[in-house]
Amino acid sequence: MNFNNGDLANTGHWGPPYLLYLGRPADALAIKTARGLAYWRPDWCVGQHRHPDCRLTLGFPDMDFAQARAKGADSMVVGTANAGGVMAPETITDIIAALDAGLNVVSGLHQKLRDNAQIVAAARRNGRTLFDAREPNRRLAVGNGRKRAGLRLLTVGTDCSVGKMYTTLALERSIRARGLKADFRATGQTGILVAGDGIPVDAVIADFISGAVEAISPAREDGGWDLIEGQGSLFHPSYAGVSLGLLHGAQADALVLCHEPTRQHMRGLPHYPLPDLVQCLEANLVAARLTNPNVKMVGVALNTAELAQADALAACRDIGDRLGLPCTDPVAMGVEAIVDNLLACCAN
């Protein structure tokens, strides 16, 4: 973990304990980043900050900025923006108040904290850090594809937003629970706040996609696993380039295919159907073999949140049988079957 920033920007310390800023969210999606932290790192969160008419909660004590500081909070986490990616004036006011109360501020917003002069001035006068998780925070090299030591797993998907981050974090928890070493490697803004480190690969210059992934999962000699958070899908016409660069940079020994079985079309593109699961599995293996000819698909992770329990179990059974792989919902059912298969297939 590295809660200090790289050499390009975003300098200064930040990290947990966190105050989760909910503000006045438009909907549940607007607190996605805070929810990810609450779910995966509850022990890092001391409280939540809500406006009086906010009906959403993450179950932490409500507190203002000074109370959070008194409870030991280091940084406030600002999550998803309002529609259009614009920061609401109220959010700006709150961020400044948090800085004035002595909190650092970390953000997964599209709009950069550092691009707002008032916020920057407040950070300066309080000697506080601003961290924009959507901005690559280190100097990158282009990928070189050279074989490096260590074991790596990458989550891939039929689409965007099908549970790749949750699956990867569930694998980390399960492998660690077995007494083995494993580290989540973050490639998106929520993952970066959960891990305390990482590179938002969809925000790097196109020439550096695979190089960024090589940088976050370097050679590893301790026998542990690097579990790399996937992004997008080879079958998403908007973002497939990012997904292919991830596959090549990861040099994955193992892939896990993530899918949302009720999804009607590719996210944001009603004119594109989801790929067939077998076709998607094969395409990912073929592409991944360029940098690791021994790559294997070790499991399928379904996000069944939209299904009744019986339907969810049936979906896992059907898809698992069809693909000949363990298939499970990581959140509802755990990932033990996938980890069993991973360790049987790929351990040194």
Next chain:
Amino acid sequence: MNFNNGDLANTGHWGPPYLLYLGRPADALAIKTARGLAYWRPDWCVGQHRHPDCRLTLGFPDMDFAQARAKGADSMVVGTANAGGVMAPETITDIIAALDAGLNVVSGLHQKLRDNAQIVAAARRNGRTLFDAREPNRRLAVGNGRKRAGLRLLTVGTDCSVGKMYTTLALERSIRARGLKADFRATGQTGILVAGDGIPVDAVIADFISGAVEAISPAREDGGWDLIEGQGSLFHPSYAGVSLGLLHGAQADALVLCHEPTRQHMRGLPHYPLPDLVQCLEANLVAARLTNPNVKMVGVALNTAELAQADALAACRDIGDRLGLPCTDPVAMGVEAIVDNLLACCAN
């Protein structure tokens, strides 16, 4: 053509007639951009500027900056940098002198003209334009993959630097010579200076690769062809993400596969062999079908500069027979056979 710049930076007019700046090049590669302009747009070039000990020439009259201005030159073209991408002090001095003589300056250098305070000051005091062709010069949207009107061809390759730009420009020349409409769409810095417009797709933020290609080849209703310059290779571990985004953004009706038959390994990566031609052809078609299910491979372009003429002809014959496609060296032999096949396969 658009010799005015977009809304983000690089504002102001630039364009031909050009003075080609050779300076004191380390080798032939150091004048690659100027050579491309000299070869494809000789009528846009009024002269070349060399230091006394420069032995390379592009065959244009030697002139200083004031002479070039007197001959009607609008802009000076600065090509490839010295090793390490650093601009030599001598180059900086020359650029400032060119600006003082009244020339605009356009550059394909990695290092940005706009990042040098002396150069920026010289441009300001002379009211001249600086244009960095490696910098995306417009605001981009993510790709949407929606079917758009028009005919599009994309060059793809077994590797980087195998002749994709030359092939695309040769196709433009041949199709236009037949009285049909065709426009080269540039995706790299040399191509952008040749076309007077374009986006360097390897320099955009990763999320916007396919969107950038959609932007440079928008819906077209006049029956003409957009001929899109490819970049990289699906089989290059450093850059394949860029190539896949290009394939998806292009929605190509036709692909031309480019190859350098003497290449021993992937460019810059001695540990990676070149892909098999059949495998490369198939992989590009499979990926391209996501956004255009009717895509066809219409020809193979070989860069045979390193072969004797008899060997070059034999290589074209062998590969053409093996792939069942017209195969030719665009520079040495022209592209008529490929254009015949293109028009037979894909014309409306």
